[in-house]
Amino acid sequence: MENPFKFGTVVDSPYFTDRVEELARIAEILNSRNHLVVISPRRFGKTSLVRKAVEQAGRQYVFVNIQQVTSVEDLASLLLKGIIRQHPLERIKHLMRNFRVVPTFSTNPFNDAVEVSFQPSLNNIATIEDTLSLAEKVSTDDNRMIIVLDEFQEILGVEKGIDKKLRAMMQEQKMVNYVFLGSQESMMTQIFERKKSPFYHFGQLMRLDKIPYDDFLTYIIERLDMLDSYELKKSTARQILSETGCHPYYTQQLSSVVWDLLVYHNVSPDDVVVMAIEKLVRVHDLDFERLWLTFNKTDRKLLQILCSGMSPYEQRGMPSSTAFSAIKRLTQNGYVIRTDRYMIEDPIFMHWIRERQM
Numbered sequence: 001m002e003n004p005f006k007f008g009t010v011v012d013s014p015y016f017t018d019r020v021e022e023l024a025r026i027a028e029i030l031n032s033r034n035h036l037v038v039i040s041p042r043r044f045g046k047t048s049l050v051r052k053a054v055e056q057a058g059r060q061y062v063f064v065n066i067q068q069v070t071s072v073e074d075l076a077s078l079l080l081k082g083i084i085r086q087h088p089l090e091r092i093k094h095l096m097r098n099f100r101v102v103p104t105f106s107t108n109p110f111n112d113a114v115e116v117s118f119q120p121s122l123n124n125i126a127t128i129e130d131t132l133s134l135a136e137k138v139s140t141d142d143n144r145m146i147i148v149l150d151e152f153q154e155i156l157g158v159e160k161g162i163d164k165k166l167r168a169m170m171q172e173q174k175m176v177n178y179v180f181l182g183s184q185e186s187m188m189t190q191i192f193e194r195k196k197s198p199f200y201h202f203g204q205l206m207r208l209d210k211i212p213y214d215d216f217l218t219y220i221i222e223r224l225d226m227l228d229s230y231e232l233k234k235s236t237a238r239q240i241l242s243e244t245g246c247h248p249y250y251t252q253q254l255s256s257v258v259w260d261l262l263v264y265h266n267v268s269p270d271d272v273v274v275m276a277i278e279k280l281v282r283v284h285d286l287d288f289e290r291l292w293l294t295f296n297k298t299d300r301k302l303l304q305i306l307c308s309g310m311s312p313y314e315q316r317g318m319p320s321s322t323a324f325s326a327i328k329r330l331t332q333n334g335y336v337i338r339t340d341r342y343m344i345e346d347p348i349f350m351h352w353i354r355e356r357q358m
Contacts, residue, residue, distance in 0.1 A: 003260060006252060007252035029204055035203030038182070040183065040209070061147070062083060063148045067150075069154070101130070103127075104116070136173050146176070146178075153188050164198045187332070216241060216251060217234070217237050221234055240255055261276055277351055303344060304353060312327065
């Protein structure tokens with residue numbers, strides 16, 4: 001039997017969960033000449049969602065994670081490599097004759113994939129400008145290129161002023177849909193919602209929320225085939241969602257461990273969720289300890305407050321300005337998220353704090 005729950009990588013069928021409305025909305029935008037901005041906390045499944053939507057569109061696309069980019073040349077190389085995956089080099093090399101900086105091509109001997117690189121030059125903006133121009137040239141009315149830029153907020157650290165230069169290039173294009181994904185809400189909002197930003201209102205904004213409780217409940221129940229009764233399946237699924245708060249990544253993770261314990265270790269359904277949490281806490285104990293040591297005293301105190309289910313703004317002994325700064329810092333770094341309230345992003349880390357630090 002194969003574990004029906006998957007986490008840690010891009011998820012597709014049969015592991016993909018719901019998101020019917022979101023898929024339909026993305027499809028509508030991609031069928032227009034507009035661009036899309038998707039913002040959500042880390043591990044909410046935005047990459048899996050957008051990849052599925054793009055693949056369903058049936059058009060040529062390039063997917064680049066900006067976290068892999070350290071220079072303008074890197075960005076141009078990854079984009080050009082993606083274009084070549086869609087259009088073999090032999091078919092489009094004539095379109096590259098006017099590149100102002102000539103790329104270097106090589107073949108990976110293990111998978112025959114074409115590797116692309118640009119040597120650093122004084123005219124590095126030409127590399128990205130020519131590459132984006134190529135994306136426009138290979139597009140047609142029936143098959144417009146879709147370029148997905150994941151963790152786009154990282155672009156601000158690549159080179160000063162790169163956002164202005166990219167906007168100037170992209171706004172002239174008519175045959176490319178751009179999709180911008182980001183997990184740092186404050187930075188993405190600054191890029192796309194601040195009036196003075198070059199990318200102000202450049203695309204339609206979509207904030208990805210958690211998967212609805214009832215949808216996730218049904219998803220888990222359908223995959224707990226080893227349990228005899230529907231009520232037992234439902235009770236176990238509810239316990240899982242109570243612990244994870246419907247966070248997509250951690251729900252899949254905890255469900256996966258629960259499934260393994262039920263199938264391979266014959267653990268009682270009454271105890272399985274608690275045992276799964278205990279197992280995950282043990283597995284990640286050293287990593288959590290190292291992480292805890294990186295926090296200052298204020299951050300630790302705020303995390304402990306959140307573990308208690310209280311609001312840091314209501315705590316005596318911590319000025320509201322101090323709490324605000326700590327929350328902002330922890331949110332930007334992804335350790336705290338805000339949906340209907342502030343909460344620790346990783347429920348297993350929250351259990352570890354309660355057991356080890358409170």
